[in-house]
Amino acid sequence: MGYKLEEISFFSKMGEQNIKKLASISFFKHYHANELLFYEGDDPKYLYILLDGVLRLYKTNPKGQEIYMHQFVPVSMIGELANFENIKFPASAKFITSGTILKIEYKKLEEDFFKNPEICMEIIRSLTTKVKILSNVIHQEMILTSEAKVAKFINEHTELFQSIRNNQIAAILNVSPETLSRTLAKLKKDAIISIDKKHSIIIHDSKALELLYS
Amino acid sequence: MGYKLEEISFFSKMGEQNIKKLASISFFKHYHANELLFYEGDDPKYLYILLDGVLRLYKTNPKGQEIYMHQFVPVSMIGELANFENIKFPASAKFITSGTILKIEYKKLEEDFFKNPEICMEIIRSLTTKVKILSNVIHQEMILTSEAKVAKFINEHTELFQSIRNNQIAAILNVSPETLSRTLAKLKKDAIISIDKKHSIIIHDSKALELLYS
DNA sequence: CGATACATTGAACAAATTCAAAGCTGGTGG
């Protein structure tokens, strides 16, 4: 695999002893694009460390549609909540690109884990990140209108906008492609943005965009 | 106030030394019902420990309406995310009943705080709780329909249902009173529940209720 | 008992999705 435990930032400050112990209860696994890491409702068994690739976290609504929540990039700890609390995963995760995961048998880890202050700090960091992620999801989905979401995305992810199709942007924003198309049309009509043939966006009035979501 | 630091579960395992230090950087404050603890967008200064009373966490949408998120009961640590990350509060908090808060000057706490494994564990516990809360908010607001929300609430909070007015239930569920009224009417028509004059609910078919939200 | 808040019901409205059809585009194989 080409990965070494001691080179992973999470564990770099662990003693050699602990690294050996960790090695005995974990293994690396490669995943292909579109492969599922876990599914909403699954019982957790492993704690995951994303080492390579892009992993999408999403929920599925009763109509079977995917509600985008977040995309993780390396290095991220994933699944700690479900493991700590021993509850089913509240969301699903699938690879967008191919990637690599360190899978750690959580049960065997538990006892020693929380004694190590460095590891505790990593967990706190990871949980803090999760709270922020969820807080953002709530803000995006419960407070912002479709137009506000689009405006925010354009201002905050201009480069990403140009690099993917409207299709995918709509999925990330949890709006239909039609709604995105209509919203972009409106922003163009209002001379706030323009979009050239190569899907490059020109922001004429960043302030006006910002006003739409703040 | 009648509160002692060493009797607060969060700090019961702290050494006497640390308790003294904590005492020097914190104080108790009493709040009346409806009083605000902090407002969305405020800069954090204190870490809060709710010792008494019920504290509602909510967001405000662009129309000025309150979006209910959670109600904290004692003993809860509140505001740790905003303090850790030094970001503005992502939501507001106000007292539903009168209550008491221990306000800790976060800045002065920081250095010693994370060295204490007991305190670290409390933080992890608190953050874990927050992740669960937010995860539930997302599920309730993004996945469930109004009918599903009502059905879930009836099944999971039957006693609470009887003790408050539809008014308040609607606020907790983030639906309009009209929608709640119509949904209850439908459930009664379908003979899944009935409600007597004293707002007592009789669940005729708990399974049917559960099917509506799972 | 009576004022005031709460609950119910119907009708209009709002925001976004879905459906359908037509127009583009861009990558692939000839």
Next chain:
DNA sequence: CCACCAGCTTTGAATTTGTTCAATGTATCG
């Protein structure tokens, strides 16, 4: 290199789900 076709994008119309508005009815509590 170009033509084709599948998959995007756009646009309009219908639909969905819930809120808002308005009117009426019903509790509740001083």
